[in-house]
Amino acid sequence: MDIKWLGHSCFLLTGADGTRILMDPCDPETGYDIQPVEVDAVTSSHDHHDHNYIRLAEGPNVQRITTPGVFRVKNAAVTGFPTWHDNQGGAIRGGNIMYLVEMDGLRLLHAGDLGHIPDKAALAELGCIDILLIPIGGTYTLDYVGALELCDLLHPAVVIPMHYKTKSLKMPIGELLPFLNRADKNWRVHRMRQSDAVITPESLGKDRIIVLTYEERRAE
Numbered sequence: 001m002d003i004k005w006l007g008h009s010c011f012l013l014t015g016a017d018g019t020r021i022l023m024d025p026c027d028p029e030t031g032y033d034i035q036p037v038e039v040d041a042v043t044s045s046h047d048h049h050d051h052n053y054i055r056l057a058e059g060p061n062v063q064r065i066t067t068p069g070v071f072r073v074k075n076a077a078v079t080g081f082p083t084w085h086d087n088q089g090g091a092i093r094g095g096n097i098m099y100l101v102e103m104d105g106l107r108l109l110h111a112g113d114l115g116h117i118p119d120k121a122a123l124a125e126l127g128c129i130d131i132l133l134i135p136i137g138g139t140y141t142l143d144y145v146g147a148l149e150l151c152d153l154l155h156p157a158v159v160i161p162m163h164y165k166t167k168s169l170k171m172p173i174g175e176l177l178p179f180l181n182r183a184d185k186n187w188r189v190h191r192m193r194q195s196d197a198v199i200t201p202e203s204l205g206k207d208r209i210i211v212l213t214y215e216e217r218r219a220e
Contacts, residue, residue: 001104002133004196005212007032008050009163011110011133012039015103019074023099023110023133026055031170032214041065041073045097045112046085063135068097076103081126085140086115093140105201106130109156112161113141123153130204132156135163137173144179151216155206159187160197166214176211183209 002014009024010032020039024033030050039163042057043065054064065071068080079100085093089135093115101108132154135141141163142150151159167173180189187208 001106001108001131001200002196003108003160003212005160005162005214006034006195007166007214008169009045009110009112009135010034012037013101013103013108013160015074016075017075019076019103021073021076021078021101021103022054022057023054023101023206024051024112025056026050031168033152033168037096041071041078043080043097043099043110045099045110051113054176064220065099066097076101077205078102081122082118083112083114083118083122085113100126100129106199106204109133109154111135111142111150114150115141115144117142117150117153126154129154129156130201131158131160131199133160133162136161136179137164137171138190139171139173141173144182145173147179148182148184157208158199159209160212161209168214180209182209 004012006024011023013021022039022042027049031203036056036058038059039057041063044052044053068082071078080097083096084090085096094113099110109129110133133145136144138148165173191211
C-alpha cells in the first residue's frame with residue numbers, strides 16, 4: 001500500500017491493484033494547496049471545511065463515504081466507526097468517524113478529528129491495527145499526550161502523525177516536535193524526505209513512527 005500525505009489530515013491510499021482512496025480532503029483555506037485527484041472513493045470523517053472538501057475527488061464513479069458503516073471499494077473494505085470530535089460526547093464539536101481501510105493485507109485506521117480516547121469496547125471492535133493515522137495537534141483533536149495514549153492502547157505497528165502545525169497550515173494547533181520528544185525512546189522514528197511511504201505486511205514493525213513531509217506544489 002502506498003500512503004501519500006497531501007497535507008493536514010488528507011491522505012491518498014493506493015493499493016497494489018490500483019485502487020485509490022482519498023481521505024479527509026481539506027479546502028484551500030487551511031493553507032494547503034491540494035489538487036483534484038482521480039480516485040475510486042473519498043472518505044470524510046466529519047463536515048468541517050478542513051476534512052470535507054470532497055470535490056477534490058474526481059472520477060467517473062467516485063464513492064463518497066461520509067457515514068459509519070461497511071463499504072466495498074473494489075478489492076478494499078472500508079468500515080466507519082462513530083466517535084466524537086471532543087471529549088464531551090460531541091457537545092462541543094459533534095461527531096467524528098474513524099475509517100478502517102483493509103487493503104493489500106493491511107489494516108489502516110484513519111482517526112479523523114478524534115477528540116477523546118474511545119472506551120475499551122470501542123477499541124476492541126476495531127481489532128488489530130497495522131497502521132494508525134492519528135491527529136496530534138490538540139485544540140480541536142487529541143493532543144500529543146492523548147495521541148500517544150491511544151497508540152499505547154491500540155499497539156499499531158506503524159504510526160503516522162497528522163493534523164499538526166506546519167509552515168503551510170493556517171490553523172493554531174500544536175506542532176510535531178512535542179509528539180516526537182515524548183514518544184517512547186524504544187519507538188523508531190523515520191523522518192521521510194518525501195510525502196509518501198510504501199508499506200507491506202512484510203515491512204511492518206521496521207518503523208514505529210513514520211513522519212511524512214508535505215510537498216508544496218511547484219508553480220507552473
